[in-house]
Amino acid sequence: MGALAAAIAVGLGALGAGIGNGLIVSKTVEGVARQPELRGQLQTIMFIGIGLVEALPIIGVVIALMVM
Amino acid sequence: MEYGSPIIENVFGIPWLSVNLANVLMIIIASAIVFILSVLGARKLQMKPTGAQNVMEWLLDFVKGIVSDTMDWKTGKKFLPLAITLFTFILVANILGVITTIVYNEEVWWTSPTADPGVTLTLSSLVILLSHYYGIKLRGTNHYVKGYFTPVWYLFPIKLVEEFANTLTLGLRLFGNMFAGGVLLSLLVVLTTMNVWGFLGGAIPYLAWAGFSIFIGAIQAFIFTMLSMVYIAHKVNEES
Numbered sequence: 244m245g246a247l248a249a250a251i252a253v254g255l256g257a258l259g260a261g262i263g264n265g266l267i268v269s270k271t272v273e274g275v276a277r278q279p280e281l282r283g284q285l286q287t288i289m290f291i292g293i294g295l296v297e298a299l300p301i302i303g304v305v306i307a308l309m310v311m
Numbered sequence: 312m313e314y315g316s317p318i319i320e321n322v323f324g325i326p327w328l329s330v331n332l333a334n335v336l337m338i339i340i341a342s343a344i345v346f347i348l349s350v351l352g353a354r355k356l357q358m359k360p361t362g363a364q365n366v367m368e369w370l371l372d373f374v375k376g377i378v379s380d381t382m383d384w385k386t387g388k389k390f391l392p393l394a395i396t397l398f399t400f401i402l403v404a405n406i407l408g409v410i411t412t413i414v415y416n417e418e419v420w421w422t423s424p425t426a427d428p429g430v431t432l433t434l435s436s437l438v439i440l441l442s443h444y445y446g447i448k449l450r451g452t453n454h455y456v457k458g459y460f461t462p463v464w465y466l467f468p469i470k471l472v473e474e475f476a477n478t479l480t481l482g483l484r485l486f487g488n489m490f491a492g493g494v495l496l497s498l499l500v501v502l503t504t505m506n507v508w509g510f511l512g513g514a515i516p517y518l519a520w521a522g523f524s525i526f527i528g529a530i531q532a533f534i535f536t537m538l539s540m541v542y543i544a545h546k547v548n549e550e551s
Binding site: 287290291295296297299301303304305 | 380480483484486487488491529530533535537540541
């Protein structure tokens, strides 16, 4: 049961973060398509956002390891 | 294949204090590599830069861009040495673990120092403590304390929780990315060395993931430096 709980925790965490990252990148692509000269700044902001979102599945992995 | 770490437990007779010798070794190696490369790049400065000096100047401009994105350059210039130290150290430390892993006497001796939560949480606690120190030093105690009660006083508990959440996520993000990358690499090594079919199936994914790990290492070093500067700027900037 511990392995099952860990798998569910990691899977749901990765699902949510995947949707979130997709939204961030798609909006960044839209922004670059509208104003290509802002590409550098938008990429910086995008990486910060991705970094913030990535923390959640990573914490999910840590909790999953603790559960196992 | 599970290998242990060379951990010395109960240092100085204190029951909760234990030291991972592999981390100590890898931190010294990473620091030495960063020091030697920086000294080589900054020696014999010329007006028309060549070779290593070009790389150092590009690195300096890049980190300068990170700092000046988050705060104005007048307050930001005293954080440039901190930012460039964090960036180069974390970058080299991340890449060291991707290059290879050395196991001696069933214990892992050569791995990323940043693939250990102790190291990354130490780095992030250091950054958060520095942000408090410079917040008090540059803006005065009154402004610092008032920062916890703006815009409304009942946000105080949330602001207090935010400090701990920042420390945890900053450290655990770096640890998790490096740790997960290392686990997947070692699983692919096991698959590749199993038999012929494992080698055929695992060799290409191994190369792809090793390349991607180097990319992730660079991105994580960038994000760590960027967020450190954001947290410090949050405390230091006048208007916030």
